[in-house]
Amino acid sequence: MLVYGFINSVILMMIALGFSITFGISRVANFSHGGFYILGGILTWYGLIKLGLPYFLSAGLSIIIVGIIGAVMYRVVLVRLRGLELSEVIATFSLGIVILELLRGLGVFGYEFRNPVFIDGSVEIFGVGVGIQRIIIVCAGAVLLLILHVFVHHTKMGLAFRGVAQQEHTALSVGINPDQVSMLSLAMGSIMCALAAVLILPLGVISVDEGYDILIKALAVCIIGGLESTLGVLVAAFIIGYIEVLTSMYISSSLTSVIPLACMLVILLIRPSGIFGKSKEIEERV
Amino acid sequence: MSTERRRERIDRPIKAVTDDIFCLSSMREIAYLVIPRILPIVGLLLLGFLVPTYWRKVIVITFIMGMMALSWDFMASCGLTSLGQALFFAIGAYSSAAVNHYLGLPIYLSIPLGTLIGAIISTACIYPALGLRGIYFSMVTLIxxxxxxxxxxxxxxxGGTEGITGLTHFPGMFITTTISMAALWATFFGLRRLIDSDYGHIFVALKDNDRAVEASGLSIRWFKVQAIFIGSAICCFCGAFMTHYYMSVGMSAFAVDLSIFPIAASVVGGMGTLAGPLLGAIILGPLSEALRTFGSFRVVIYAALLGTFIVTLPEGLFPYLARKYQQIERWVEAPGGISED
Amino acid sequence: MEYLKIENLRKTFGGVVAVDNVSFDVEQGTLLGIIGPNGSGKTTTVNLITGFLKPDSGKVLFKGRDIAGLRASKITNLGIGRTFQMVKPFYRLPAFKNLVVPLFSPRVKRMGGHYGEKDTLALDILEDIGFERDSAVPYKPASILPHGYLKRLEMARVIALQSELIVFDELYSGLTLAEVASISPMIEKLIETGKTIIMVEHRLKELFKIAHKIVVLDQGKKIAEGSPREIMKQPSVKKAYLGVEL
Incomplete structure (x- = not known):
């Protein structure tokens, strides 16, 4: 239980991280997150099965392609809508739906749409058999967090990112181009999203409905953790992850998907800005 | 040396004259004012009752969708941007279905009751999220x-995945069309009246500056509750109506396209104008019917249209047309290169 | 019993102490000025008193009742009105309709005292505050009004609310000298009619002319309190302002 909860939590964290990074830096809520996720998975599948590319090449390519799509989306669409929150949301949301429903229309449905695991087999941890894929996910999650931390806190670009996140206009006045940073943040978020897809999707079947699920999960985790806080995402992922596993073990597995909603509503009632959200308290009270 | 050009906009003389009601002096001026107002009402009447039966069904659905769009637009102009209008629709649909199916109430009771109960449940569902603003609120309504x-x-x-079936049907197509059309116009004029009233100004103020509303001694949470109640009641009526129209209710009441349609209609028609969403719905409703054969590509086309409009014509069709109707546009040379407007 | 008594008010923002055990009181019918350098916690104090922030600890006693932590709208209805440093009009509404919103508040309903239409009343208030009645100004949307008018609109709101205790948060900031000169008499008039006023201000010269008592904040702490004359002599105040001639 402990082990499965842990893995489940890391999976949730990976899903939510891309969304949270993008929002934290550029304040763009990327509602096409779910679309990018499935796109990343399906591109890998296409490269692997249809084009016969080696696994890692195809995975790498699909991650890069999704990253580019994210950046292009910013350059072409979002740059014209900066500051109009509502329009941004509608634009990204509709792009996500275009991707997902297009894939559905093209016939992405069924058991054949499935990425193989990286390495087959399982090991035993604390007396529980765990697939190697899941262990890879956990390791990748840890590495990702580490890289992210180093990047944000110890590189020049990370500094620029933080600058834009805190005060866009001031950042502009010291020679940082917020548009460029925002574009990069979207590319980064999309890359993380695709990376998560490549790692996690081999555990199941690629399906369009999963795309909506992913978006909901990412949102729920981010809202509970506080939208711009990476630490919050981590903590919230663990909270939801463990609660999900606990519910499916002791109550009913059919209720698992309801739990994030319940958590979210409770958190919203107590602390509207999330557990680690530092967002201005004044705004939150009104 | 290249001279820049800019677009100059001047009110048409007739607009300047008719702005003041006392100056109406000719049939032409009266027609200028009346035609754009009468045309849609008469047009819809003709459409609603004269077209063949198949298209009448489409028109009834369009009316209902128009109400959903109006409700979305009203809520959005109160600062409550919902990405999940389907929630209200579904709650209304299920409430009236439950009232009709389990309690056996007749249709003329189950629809009003379903609307009322649905609006109360909807408001309760959204209540925890009312402390949130902007996209935070949108995210929660999506979830x-x-x-x-x-x-x-x-x-x-x-009824789970099966839904509830075998509900009472409307007595006839004529009544169905009449009710839906009457409800649509009642919603439209009612909301317009509401927004223009002093009470309605509080809702406008809610979006403009909620802290100042609080500093005016009004609890914003309470007024948001009222806004949600009004908005969701409209959607719940739509849900209740469609439930009886289809004689069944199922999971599809929660579907994403029901959330997308009102947004698409508002964006295409022009957000915050009320007339815009109506126009948008009248364009998109039949269009989506025509696209029915494309299956899931229909939603793709919707969403793509939505994205295109929000980037290229963010003001929407209605304000665009209104401008064309009221103003003369021409290109003039702008020494010094002034950008448009 | 003091009219308004602030006791050991404290507020922290994630480790930063914005307001640190501040206590002072205000007598009815007087004007209290709160001054201090940028970031000294003035606006936070205002937000704590008016309910826009919830204090970590401490009390705000208004006529003997602890109002700390109540909702802002509730506090407004008890009779404490405020203006905002950054003007907050309802941009899509005409100026006079901006006042119709506070006229809907439970306080105005309870106080009564006005007859006729809300619109007429709103126009009356605006005229008193310097909007020319017969001009187009009150009918223009707030989004196109100049800053000076918007500041007056903020004042008009608390007048419409018939607040007995009014908190002005940097009312003078961004105004020209002439505008300040036209608003100052209005404030004096408010005191004459029995209102109590708290002013948070950077323009010390104008404030000291009309204030009865001054509280000086620095880094969240109260460093001095007294009449304007006493405050000007305090060395600690000079140190806090360092470079500002008093």
Missing amino acids: IPLMLMRVVETTGIL
Whole structure:
């Protein structure tokens, strides 16, 4: 239980991280997150099965392609809508739906749409058999967090990112181009999203409905953790992850998907800005 | 040396004259004012009752969708941007279905009751999220219907995945069309009246500056509750109506396209104008029917249209047309290169 | 019993102490000025008193009742009105309709005292505050009004609310000298009619002319309190302002 909860939590964290990074830096809520996720998975599948590319090449390519799509989306669409929150949301949301429903229309449905695991087999941890894929996910999650931390806190670009996140206009006045940073943040978020897809999707079947699920999960985790806080995402992922596993073990597995909603509503009632959200308290009270 | 050009906009003389009601002096001026107002009403009347039966069904659905769009637009102009209008629709649909199916109430009771009960439940569902603003609110409204759908699916309450079937049908097509059209116009004029009243100004103020509303001694949460109640009641009526129209209710009441349609209609028609969403719905409704054969590509086309409009014509069709109707546009040379407007 | 008594008010923002055990009181019918350098916690104090922030600890006693932590709208209805440093009009509404919103508040309903239409009343208030009645100004949307008018609109709101205790948060900031000169008499008039006023201000010269008592904040702490004359002599105040001639 402990082990499965842990893995489940890391999976949730990976899903939510891309969304949270993008929002934290550029304040763009990327509602096409779910679309990018499935796109990343399906591109890998296409490269692997249809084009016969080696696994890692195809995975790498699909991650890069999704990253580019994210950046292009910013350059072409979002740059014209900066500051109009509502329009941004509608634009990204509709792009996500275009991707997902297009894939559905093209016939992405069924058991054949499935990425193989990286390495087959399982090991035993604390007396529980765990697939190697899941262990890879956990390791990748840890590495990702580490890289992210180093990047944000110890590189020049990370500094620029933080600058834009805190005060866009001031950042502009010291020679940082917020548009460029925002574009990069979207590319980064999309890359993380695709990376998560490549790692996690081999555990199941690629399906369009999963795309909506992913978006909901990412949102729920981010809202509970506080939208711009990476630490919050981590903590919230663990909270939801463990609660999900606990519910499916002791109550009913059919209720698992309801739990994030319940958590979210409770958190919203107590602390509207999330557990680690530092967002201005004044705004939150009104 | 290249001279820049800019677009100059001047009110048409007739507009300047008719702005003041006392100056109406010719039939032409009266017609200028009256035609754009009468045309849609008469047009819809003709459309609603004269077209063949198949298209009448489409028109009834269009009317209902128009109401959904109006409700979305009203809520959005109160600062409550919902991405999950389907939630209200579904709650209304299920409430009236439950009232009709389990309590056996007749249709003229189940629709009003369903609307009322649905609006109360909807408001209660959204209440926790009312402390949130802007996209935070949108995110939550996106999640709630999808989650509730899961609840119905997994717990099997209210018919589960099967839904509730065998509900009372409307007595006839004529009555169906009449009710839906009357409801549409009542919603449209009612909301317009509301927004223009002093009471309605509080809702406008809510979006402009909620802290100042609080500093005016009004609890914004309470007024948001009222706004949600009004908005969701409209959607719940739509849900209740469609339930009886289809004689069944199912999981599809939560579907994403029901959330997308009102947004698409508002964006295409022009957000915050009320007339815009109506126009948008009248364009998109039949269009989506015509696209029915494309299956899931229909939603793709919707969403793509939505994206295109929000980037290229953010003001929407209605304000665009209104401008064309009221103003002369021409290109003039702008020494010094002034950009448009 | 003091009219308004602030006791050991404290507020932290994630480790930063914005307001640190501040206590002072205000007598009815007087004007209290709160001054201090940027970031000294003035606006936070205002937000704590008016309910826009919830204090970590401490009390705000208004006529003997602890109002700390109540909702802002509730506090407004008890009779404490405020203006905002950054003007907050309802941009889509005409100026006079901006006042119709506070006229809907439970306080105005309870106080009664006005007859006729809300619109007429709103126009009356605006005229008193310097909007020319017969001009187009009150009918223009707030989005196109100049800053000076918007500041007056903020004042008009608390007048419409018939607040007995009014908190002005940097009312003078961004105004020209002439505008300040036209608003100052209005404030004096408000005191004459029995209102109590708290002013948070950077323009010390104008404030000291009309204030009865001054509280000086620095880094969240109260460093001095007294009449304007006493405050000007305090060395600690000079140190806090360092470079500002008093």
